[in-house]
Amino acid sequence: MVDPATKxxxxxxFYFGWWALITVVGYLFLRRQFRNxxxxxx
Amino acid sequence: xxWYWIIGLMYAGVCVYLGFYTGKKATSTKSYLIGxxxxxxxxxxxxxxxxxxxxxxxxxxxxxxxxxxxxGLVSLVPWLGGLVFPLVVAGKxxxxxxxxxxxxxxxxxxxxxxxxxxxxxxxxxIVIGFYVPVIMAQxxxxxxxxxxxxxxxxxxxxxxxxxxxxxxxTMGGFRAxxxxxxxxxxxxALAVIIAIPSVIWALGGFNAINLKLAAQDPGLIAFTEPxxxxxxxxxxxxxxxxxxxxxxxxxxxxFQVMRDWRILKKVLIYxxxxxxxxxxxxFMGVAARAEYGLTLKNADMAIPTLVMDKxxxxxxxxxIIGILAAMMSTTDSLMLVVGTALAHxxxxxxxxxNIEDRRMLMISRTIMILIGFICLFLAFVKPPPxxxxxxxxxxxxxxxxxxxxxxxxxxxxxxxKTACVIAIPLSLVFYIVIYFKQFGIGFSVWKAGLIxxxxxxxxxxxxxxxxxxxxxxxxxxxxxxxx
Numbered sequence: 329m330v331d332p333a334t335k336x337x338x339x340x341x342f343y344f345g346w347w348a349l350i351t352v353v354g355y356l357f358l359r360r361q362f363r364n365x366x367x368x369x370x
Numbered sequence: 371x372x373w374y375w376i377i378g379l380m381y382a383g384v385c386v387y388l389g390f391y392t393g394k395k396a397t398s399t400k401s402y403l404i405g406x407x408x409x410x411x412x413x414x415x416x417x418x419x420x421x422x423x424x425x426x427x428x429x430x431x432x433x434x435x436x437x438x439x440x441x442g443l444v445s446l447v448p449w450l451g452g453l454v455f456p457l458v459v460a461g462k463x464x465x466x467x468x469x470x471x472x473x474x475x476x477x478x479x480x481x482x483x484x485x486x487x488x489x490x491x492x493x494x495x496i497v498i499g500f501y502v503p504v505i506m507a508q509x510x511x512x513x514x515x516x517x518x519x520x521x522x523x524x525x526x527x528x529x530x531x532x533x534x535x536x537x538x539x540t541m542g543g544f545r546a547x548x549x550x551x552x553x554x555x556x557x558x559a560l561a562v563i564i565a566i567p568s569v570i571w572a573l574g575g576f577n578a579i580n581l582k583l584a585a586q587d588p589g590l591i592a593f594t595e596p597x598x599x600x601x602x603x604x605x606x607x608x609x610x611x612x613x614x615x616x617x618x619x620x621x622x623x624x625f626q627v628m629r630d631w632r633i634l635k636k637v638l639i640y641x642x643x644x645x646x647x648x649x650x651x652x653f654m655g656v657a658a659r660a661e662y663g664l665t666l667k668n669a670d671m672a673i674p675t676l677v678m679d680k681x682x683x684x685x686x687x688x689x690i691i692g693i694l695a696a697m698m699s700t701t702d703s704l705m706l707v708v709g710t711a712l713a714h715x716x717x718x719x720x721x722x723x724n725i726e727d728r729r730m731l732m733i734s735r736t737i738m739i740l741i742g743f744i745c746l747f748l749a750f751v752k753p754p755p756x757x758x759x760x761x762x763x764x765x766x767x768x769x770x771x772x773x774x775x776x777x778x779x780x781x782x783x784x785x786x787k788t789a790c791v792i793a794i795p796l797s798l799v800f801y802i803v804i805y806f807k808q809f810g811i812g813f814s815v816w817k818a819g820l821i822x823x824x825x826x827x828x829x830x831x832x833x834x835x836x837x838x839x840x841x842x843x844x845x846x847x848x849x850x851x852x853x
Contacts, residue, residue, distance in 0.1 A: 332577075332580035332581055332583065332584035332588075332591050333576055333577040333580040333581070335580070335591045335592075336440060336576070336579075336580045336583075336591050337576075339440045339443060339444060339591070339593060340443075342444070342447065342593070343443060343444070343446075343447055343646075343650070344646065346447050346450060346451075347447075347450045347642065347646045350450055350451050350454050350642075351450075351454060351638065351639070351642040353454070354454035354455075354457060354458050354638050354642075355635060355638055355639070357458040358457070358458060358461075358634050358635045358638060359635065361458075361462055361634075362632065362635065
């Protein structure tokens with residue numbers, strides 16, 4: 329049985345973890361768009 | 371209470387100053403409506419994140435987390451995805467199209483992109499129809515926050531905060547919106563960074579807060595709960611929120627006004643940091659539940675009550691100002707988008723194409739004042755109980771109406787004018803019918819919005835396959851520069 333504070337901590341970790349993940353994924357996509365444009369010589 | 375007045379008046383003073391400062395720079399309609407498209411990454415990130423987080427998040431979602439506990443915070447996790455998705459999917463394309471087609475808004479983009487005055491006007495009307503109630507809800511947020519801050523009646527509070535917004539928006543247009551968003555972002559970030567550790571300390575620590583919650587109801591410490599934040603609704607929100615973000619003109623107009631699409635990487639990082647901080651204010655609702663149980667009559671007042679009860683007046687005032695800033699940053703953007711829809715997209719583009727620019731600027735400002743006063747009046751008459759739910763209906767409606775045409779025209783030349791002309795009104799009717807009729811299945815705002823958005827994409831695509839392309843060659847030449 330997980331104590332209440334630890335369970336709440338899991339929720340906080342989920343919140344910030346999802347944020348970090350989605351930011352990194354978004355950044356990688358944008359970097360790809362940037363590289364594609366460079367390789368096309370625009 | 372003295373500190374609340376001092377900090378409140380200082381905040382109001384800065385907003386009024388920004389109105390005067392940006393008013394001098396707004397010398398043409400384009401400068402007024404899109405700030406000469408001169409904004410860099412920090413300004414765009416602040417204005418993007420601040421607009422994304424509204425009083426609905428600070429008060430409405432705070433109220434919901436007070437009622438339901440930690441599932442209230444989990445419900446905001448998809449909103450972070452909503453912040454990133456439009457940047458990646460639409461940021462570059464929409465910016466390039468704004469250049470190529472010489473447009474100023476989403477309705478203007480859609481109308482010009484498919485060569486249809488009907489599409490431009492109809493989308494503008496949808497924007498006005500869905501955003502006016504949201505502005506009203508935001509004014510209610512301002513009233514609640516300011517009444518708590520200054521200890522004055524709600525009506526006076528709505529009037530005071532509302533008039534400040536109407537003033538700086540009318541004076542400076544988009545530039546006022548952007549600069550005030552930067553100021554408001556900094557206030558909100560500072561408020562959250564200082565207030566949350568202070569509240570945890572004041573309530574005896576993170577462990578003590580959660581023990582109190584568990585003693586009331588173990589279900590308050592969970593990822594989901596059985597009524598509103600069910601697993602189904604939480605999962606639906608992961609799809610619903612990015613869609614409504616993409617179809618929300620108050621958000622995507624940011625891509626149209628940035629100086630270069632290459633700043634998007636920096637925008638993403640800055641905006642993500644700001645938004646994760648802003649949304650975490652919902653934790654205060656959870657803390658209020660631990661402290662007061664269900665004794666508070668008005669759930670929306672949970673955060674202001676906790677703040678005034680437990681924090682030092684300077685900290686308390688800063689957080690209440692943060693709440694006010696969250697409300698104002700969204701409301702000014704909403705007003706500007708509605709004003710642009712009415713003044714530029716409907717009046718100028720449909721009826722007065724050759725109107726003198728100086729006159730158009732004056733008309734735009736007059737319309738801004740009118741919208742402000744109409745919404746203020748509506749906020750006086752009957753404020754809705756839970757701000758969040760009203761906001762979601764408007765957001766879902768917008769997504770369901772034109773997500774398909776917006777998304778598909780950014781990526782494909784094959785999307786036809788006829789498809790867009792039919793799909794937009796049809797999708798809107800479909801959304802309203804499934805939301806209100808329910809058909810015995812029970813459509814939440816999330817589900818109705820999501821189904822509406824899928825319908826919009828599918829109908830636009832299918833109709834484009836079976837109808838002829840009638841967009842003019844001249845427009846298609848401009849489109850070819852981007853796609």
